[in-house]
Amino acid sequence: MLSEKLKSSKDYIEIEDHLGAHNYHPLDVVIRKAKGIWVWDVDGNKYMDCLASYSAVNQGHCHPKILKALTGQARQVTLTSRAFRNDKLPLLYQKLYETSCMTQFLLMNSGAEAIETAVKAARKWGYTKKGIPDNQAEIIVAANNFHGRTTTVISFSTEAQYRDGFGPFTPGFKVVPFGDTEALKKAITPNTAAFLVEPIQAEAGIIIPPEGYLKGVEKICKDNNVLLILDEIQTGFGRTGRFFCHYYDSVVPDMIVVGKALSGGYYPVSAVLSTPEILGVFKPGDHGSTFGGNPLGCAVSVAALNVILEEKLDERSAELGAYFLEKLKAINHPKIKEVRGRGLLIGFELKEKARPLVLKLQELGILCKDTHETTIRFTPPLIITRAEIDWAVERIEKALNSI
Ligand SMILES: *Cc1c(COP(=O)(O)O)cnc(C)c1O
Numbered sequence: 441m442l443s444e445k446l447k448s449s450k451d452y453i454e455i456e457d458h459l460g461a462h463n464y465h466p467l468d469v470v471i472r473k474a475k476g477i478w479v480w481d482v483d484g485n486k487y488m489d490c491l492a493s494y495s496a497v498n499q500g501h502c503h504p505k506i507l508k509a510l511t512g513q514a515r516q517v518t519l520t521s522r523a524f525r526n527d528k529l530p531l532l533y534q535k536l537y538e539t540s541c542m543t544q545f546l547l548m549n550s551g552a553e554a555i556e557t558a559v560k561a562a563r564k565w566g567y568t569k570k571g572i573p574d575n576q577a578e579i580i581v582a583a584n585n586f587h588g589r590t591t592t593v594i595s596f597s598t599e600a601q602y603r604d605g606f607g608p609f610t611p612g613f614k615v616v617p618f619g620d621t622e623a624l625k626k627a628i629t630p631n632t633a634a635f636l637v638e639p640i641q642a643e644a645g646i647i648i649p650p651e652g653y654l655k656g657v658e659k660i661c662k663d664n665n666v667l668l669i670l671d672e673i674q675t676g677f678g679r680t681g682r683f684f685c686h687y688y689d690s691v692v693p694d695m696i697v698v699g700k701a702l703s704g705g706y707y708p709v710s711a712v713l714s715t716p717e718i719l720g721v722f723k724p725g726d727h728g729s730t731f732g733g734n735p736l737g738c739a740v741s742v743a744a745l746n747v748i749l750e751e752k753l754d755e756r757s758a759e760l761g762a763y764f765l766e767k768l769k770a771i772n773h774p775k776i777k778e779v780r781g782r783g784l785l786i787g788f789e790l791k792e793k794a795r796p797l798v799l800k801l802q803e804l805g806i807l808c809k810d811t812h813e814t815t816i817r818f819t820p821p822l823i824i825t826r827a828e829i830d831w832a833v834e835r836i837e838k839a840l841n842s843i
Pocket residue numbers: 494549550551552553555586587588589638642643671672673674675699700
């Protein structure tokens with residue numbers, strides 16, 4: 441079955457479906473090459489990428505400046521482990537310090553690992569600083585959250601499929617409705633260490649909380665000595681039109697969890713951005729990762745952050761997101777239920793299943809993905825232009841009319 445000469449998409453798909461675990465249901469497009477907002481498949485078809493790897497490639501695919509950092513560093517040293525120091529980690533710390541208003545940082549690889557790190561830090565802070573009795577710490581989360589796929593993280597998911605068959609779960613989590621400050625206030629006990637929340641729930645279908653929610657949450661957390669942990673893994677780094685989404689609300693969280701676009705799609709890099717007061721609870725040996733903070737990832741991340749700053753991708757996202765949203769809202773079609781978004785994080789909700797529209801858009805040269813059956817997320821790289829948005833909207837309208 442392993443053919444020597446793979447030719448068409450079909451050949452690759454056959455092997456992938458035979459040999460790979462089926463934990464995803466991808467579109468049948470086999471990508472070979474990418475540049476900016478465009479990708480090409482093995483059959484030579486060109487598509488606009490309106491998913492941007494779930495916002496990991498905000499900077500656009502294969503950005504030349506990040507490529508240069510990657511290849512340059514790959515020739516120097518790629519991995520030292522944290523048993524030794526390397527000369528790139530301090531530069532990333534400095535860059536994060538300059539861009540985040542936070543003062544201490546911990547580097548991991550995947551988003552889920554960074555969430556695990558924040559959970560561990562919050563618990564240990566709860567015991568050593570807040571005085572919560574041993575093993576009693578609680579962390580409150582929001583319903584319909586998405587924070588990753590590890591065993592502890594799915595322990596506080598409210599999505600049945602993410603949990604079914606994977607118990608027993610990690611205890612110590614409480615769920616409150618998203619967008620409801622009163623429910624949060626009621627759920628807090630003397631044993632509450634933290635509240636973990638996304639500023640906008642992206643996987644849940646681009647759910648934007650009511651005006652003033654985060655500000656209210658910040659006050660409740662401060663009043664009760666509860667840490668506020670913001671998951672900005674998807675909403676961070678310009679995606680919503682600000683460098684971080686919580687800048688809209690002028691809140692100061694205790695921990696910010698980032699990943700995805702932190703490395704512009706080149707390499708998995710995630711981090712917890714916080715303060716010495718909180719990350720100081722970790723003593724040598726408490727926590728770690730072989731690849732966390734490696735020089736290759738750090739060099740890539742510094743370049744990825746520089747691209748966001750130099751190209752003002754947050755401002756672009758605000759401007760072009762508003763333009764895209766306005767144009768999508770202007771499409772008058774009975775199948776559309778709602779179009780909502782902030783910056784270039786846009787949810788396009790239909791009154792019916794969205795998969796047929798996704799497949800039609802693929803035919804017309806646009807790659808996107810349905811989430812929660814009826815919502816399509818339009819989240820192209822932040823370097824997209826007005827003319828390209830016009831091109832996309834024309835096709836979205838055409839696709840709607842032909843399904
Ligand atoms: C993608 C994502 C994660 C998980 O990141 P991984 O790198 O896939 O582990 C966590 N939280 C949010 C909000 C995300 O979008």
